[in-house]
Amino acid sequence: MVANEKSGSDLAGSDRAARGVALGPFFVLAILFLAIAAYDLSDGILFLGA
Amino acid sequence: MQIRQLLAGKGWYDLTLSGIAMPGPYVSPWSRLIDAPYVAITWVLSHLMPIEQAVKLAFNLWPPVLMLVFAWFSAGCMKKLMPAGQRPALLHVLVAALAMSYASLEFVPGRIDHHNVQLVTLAAASYGVLCWSVAGGVLMAVALALSVTIGLETLPLITVLWAGLGLAWIGKRPGADDIFRAFSASIAIAAPLATLVFAGPAVMFGVHNDIFSAPYLAAFTGFGLISALAATLLPANAAMATRFAALAIPGLLLLAGIVATMPGVLAGPYAIIDPLSRSLWLEHVDQEHTVLLLIRSGQISATFNLALQVTISLCAGGLALRSLRAGQAGPAVVLAMGVAAFMANLDAFRFIRFPAAILPLFIPQMLGHIASRPPQAQKRLVSIFGAIVLGSACVFQAIASLMPVQRELNAVDAADFLMNDTCSAADRKAMKALPLGRYMVTPAVGLAILEQQVPGVDVADISYHRASPGMRLMFEALYSADPAARKEGLSPFDYVAFCTYPEAAKARFTPPGGSLFEALLKDAANPALIPQPVAGSRHLKLYRIDHDRL
Numbered sequence: 001m002v003a004n005e006k007s008g009s010d011l012a013g014s015d016r017a018a019r020g021v022a023l024g025p026f027f028v029l030a031i032l033f034l035a036i037a038a039y040d041l042s043d044g045i046l047f048l049g050a
Numbered sequence: 051m052q053i054r055q056l057l058a059g060k061g062w063y064d065l066t067l068s069g070i071a072m073p074g075p076y077v078s079p080w081s082r083l084i085d086a087p088y089v090a091i092t093w094v095l096s097h098l099m100p101i102e103q104a105v106k107l108a109f110n111l112w113p114p115v116l117m118l119v120f121a122w123f124s125a126g127c128m129k130k131l132m133p134a135g136q137r138p139a140l141l142h143v144l145v146a147a148l149a150m151s152y153a154s155l156e157f158v159p160g161r162i163d164h165h166n167v168q169l170v171t172l173a174a175a176s177y178g179v180l181c182w183s184v185a186g187g188v189l190m191a192v193a194l195a196l197s198v199t200i201g202l203e204t205l206p207l208i209t210v211l212w213a214g215l216g217l218a219w220i221g222k223r224p225g226a227d228d229i230f231r232a233f234s235a236s237i238a239i240a241a242p243l244a245t246l247v248f249a250g251p252a253v254m255f256g257v258h259n260d261i262f263s264a265p266y267l268a269a270f271t272g273f274g275l276i277s278a279l280a281a282t283l284l285p286a287n288a289a290m291a292t293r294f295a296a297l298a299i300p301g302l303l304l305l306a307g308i309v310a311t312m313p314g315v316l317a318g319p320y321a322i323i324d325p326l327s328r329s330l331w332l333e334h335v336d337q338e339h340t341v342l343l344l345i346r347s348g349q350i351s352a353t354f355n356l357a358l359q360v361t362i363s364l365c366a367g368g369l370a371l372r373s374l375r376a377g378q379a380g381p382a383v384v385l386a387m388g389v390a391a392f393m394a395n396l397d398a399f400r401f402i403r404f405p406a407a408i409l410p411l412f413i414p415q416m417l418g419h420i421a422s423r424p425p426q427a428q429k430r431l432v433s434i435f436g437a438i439v440l441g442s443a444c445v446f447q448a449i450a451s452l453m454p455v456q457r458e459l460n461a462v463d464a465a466d467f468l469m470n471d472t473c474s475a476a477d478r479k480a481m482k483a484l485p486l487g488r489y490m491v492t493p494a495v496g497l498a499i500l501e502q503q504v505p506g507v508d509v510a511d512i513s514y515h516r517a518s519p520g521m522r523l524m525f526e527a528l529y530s531a532d533p534a535a536r537k538e539g540l541s542p543f544d545y546v547a548f549c550t551y552p553e554a555a556k557a558r559f560t561p562p563g564g565s566l567f568e569a570l571l572k573d574a575a576n577p578a579l580i581p582q583p584v585a586g587s588r589h590l591k592l593y594r595i596d597h598d599r600l
Binding site for chain 2 (some may be wrong): 022023024025026028029030032033034036037040041
């Protein structure tokens with residue numbers, strides 16, 4: 001059973017362990033989004049050196 | 051411009067943009083929700099630096115702040131989609147972030163656009179769905195109420211989300227009672243409140259096809275109340291048919307009532323655009339056409355994105371179905387919203403950022419699922435994954451190549467050149483000294499003049515749909531070869547301001563014979579247009595209109 005498959009009574013606001021902040025994914029997303037923005041602002045020069 | 055004019059003292063509910071006379075006033079469709087953060091940041095910074103510097107800094111600061119909020123909710127969604135106790139692998143998140151590129155580009159510093167806020171509201175709503183709780187329902191309602199206050203383009207996605215929640219409630223999915231009731235009651239309150247605060251009573255009680263106004267508000271509030279009452283009053287053991295009827299019958303009556311009392315809403319959001327502006331402007335706007343045109347024009351990234359999104363929809367669909375059978379409807383609802391965004395993108399690629407923001411949320415879950423399988427099964431799943439990507443890419447490429455099109459993406463004709471901006475930096479500077487009066491201009495020149503904020507200088511148009519009355523006069527005045535139409539187009543104005551074209555550009559198109567556009571390009575003498583000197587200009591030409599000689 002995949003963990004998303006929970007019985008009904010568990011569902012509303014349940015899974016306390018999963019309530020924590022997803023800090024790792026957040027930082028990966030934020031850093032990559034910033035990198036994409038920097039790439040766009042520099043017309044590609046920043047990463048490609050073109 | 052809207053933000054600058056608000057900073058300069060324009061009223062909160064006064065959405066008229068000064069400096070545009072079509073000849074009637076131009077009222078912006080954008081509520082104050084987009085302006086408010088920029089104004090607040092500018093106000094704080096203005097205590098530390100000159101106001102102009104504070105505005106520029108606010109324009110560069112706010113989009114990355116929104117990006118952090120977007121990343122926060124997106125990361126939360128990715129985590130909620132994972133099996134309990136598991137976290138998304140960072141490498142998988144990295145893959146998802148790359149697949150979200152079309153969305154993340156909306157957060158580039160200096161980009162003043164409503165789409166970045168829309169993406170934040172959609173990410174927050176998705177997170178609310180995946181929480182599948184009362185708090186999640188409230189979060190969803192607030193996010194979506196703000197979303198429609200910004201613009202109506204997320205309406206198809208919201209409809210799918212609401213329908214998904216309704217089906218979960220009708221189908222008695224575990225926890226659906228609470229979230230459906232919380233969402234419905236909250237949106238019935240949040241929608242009018244957000245409209246009142248950010249758009250004002252005139253919008254709230256008026257019928258405006260292109261913005262969230264009375265008819266849409268009646269639908270949201272009415273259906274919110276119907277849903278909340280049904281979820282509260284019906285007993286838990288009520289049959290599915292009873293639940294369906296409790297939503298469908300009053301819902302249809304409500305829609306019939308809205309259509310009967312406010313039939314104007316049926317004309318659609320672009321009703322203001324006249325046939326001339328529609329054929330010479332709107333039909334030339336790339337983003338109003340299918341994303342398949344991007345593929346047709348050779349953009350490999352568009353092909354790859356579409357193929358990847360199909361693959362995500364199918365693979366995540368399988369996982370969402372398993373969750374649904376096990377009683378959890380949240381992933382299926384979010385996925386349905388992502389698929390709706392994908393379909394909308396096939397219709398018009400103004401939607402391109404929405405599927406790119408929603409569907410990749412499922413990538414860490416999918417890759418995590420593959421990684422959890424034995425090596426042999428992993429190889430099989432990766433092969434299937436690759437085959438779907440390649441297969442759908444080929445299908446999209448074939449459809450894009452073979453489909454009949456009225457107009458290629460990179461096709462340009464005289465009307466496109468007319469809308470082009472050929473004013474130089476020197477011309478923009480020279481615009482500050484333009485004499486007071488009403489100006490017949492092309493939309494690009496109009497925007498350039500408007501940006502100089504010269505009091506008493508009003509332009510005919512800018513290239514936004516609500517400026518269509520001015521654009522129609524502009525096409526009649528400059529593009530039409532009919533002298534009567536030209537006279538009518540020029541009649542409300544004192545001057546014609548025009549930026550001439552470089553010779554290389556002129557060689558690429560033929561203006562309509564006998565039009566004023568042709569005469570202006572050739573710098574031909576016209577008795578009705580009396581040249582006026584403009585100090586310091588390069589391409590900018592100014593003519594006073596002698597209406598008696600038109």
